Amino acid sequence: MSVFVPPAGYRQSAVGGTLLVARDEHHDAMRRALGSGTLHGWAATQPRAQAMQGRNVAWATTLGDGTPVVVRHSRHGGALAGLTRDLFLAPSRAPRELDAALRLQAAGVRTATVIGYAVYRAFGPFCRADVATALIDGADLPATLATHRDAIARQAISDAVARLNSALWSAGAHHPDLNAKNIMIARRHDTFEAWVIDVDRVSFHAPRDASIAARNVARLIHSLHKWQATQQLSIAPDDLLRMGSFGQSRVEIPPR
CATH class of the missing domain: 3.30.200 (Phosphorylase Kinase; domain 1)
Incomplete structure (x- = not known):
């Protein structure tokens, strides 16, 4: 072999x-x-x-x-x-x-x-x-959102996802299956960290390629919209906007 x-x-x-x-x-x-x-x-x-x-x-x-x-x-x-x-x-x-x-x-x-x-x-x-x-000591993004409903925690979680998007953007990494279940959220003291998993199909391109980052974010937002529609997971529009950002850019969030 x-x-x-x-x-x-x-x-x-x-x-x-x-x-x-x-x-x-x-x-x-x-x-x-x-x-x-x-x-x-x-x-x-x-x-x-x-x-x-x-x-x-x-x-x-x-x-x-x-x-x-x-x-x-x-x-x-x-x-x-x-x-x-x-x-x-x-x-x-x-x-x-x-x-x-x-x-x-x-x-x-x-x-x-x-x-x-x-x-x-x-x-x-x-x-x-x-x-x-x-093992990552945390829970996936939908489970974390479901157990943290207050606005301050939701903002911190959304900001952690935005930082992950930015890190993927800086690396030029495209994750074709960046759905919400493939993001793990871990609590670290008074803040949150976002981790990406199931990376076997990740491909690498030019660092800071906005088109690659936009594809990652579009896949994630599509997944979150499905969670909203099928699992009644409540996500505030501002939090979706935060999770749809990378670097100083934001991807336009399509309507559900």
Whole structure:
């Protein structure tokens, strides 16, 4: 199975027919987790594992070395998801997710650290993959908005999202699936931080390209409008305007 050469700080090994790439300090714990089958299967059976519902179920649990992680099984989305399901051309999107996460972090964008990934042979040129990322101590954007209804907190949350938009803009990063569930909000003392997740399809362009930032924001606002319409999530127009900004610019918010 062809693979990318692991970046500095990561180590690659084979566990049976499975390819494992993991951070040096967590490599042994990841190998032990794979001893029971797949990484996602191991996570689902841990006594204190918590299901995190997104496109598919991810599991929040703790590695044997005490590291809190989220383990996600890679699946396709979109119109062909029912056909392609969880099959990818080797080596899957997992190496790309690791590369994107490292590039985003180097550019100052908050995103979850990739602890490691496992790639499993399927048939022919196809494979399946699980990815483990560091657990972010927070909640996704819709859940955070639902539990913080006062104007001051809402403004602080919206400003955190605007800072994330600006960081992505500065990095020239396009996230084609920047929906509200892919933004995590963490409380830090008296303020909030916004983190972007599921970065396996992020692409990089010229830094501070306004057209790229506008595409990110348009995707996010479309998602928030859906939450307003289908889940009755109340969001003030001023907060939508804040979440639709990057740098000193604001994207025109289309009507619902």
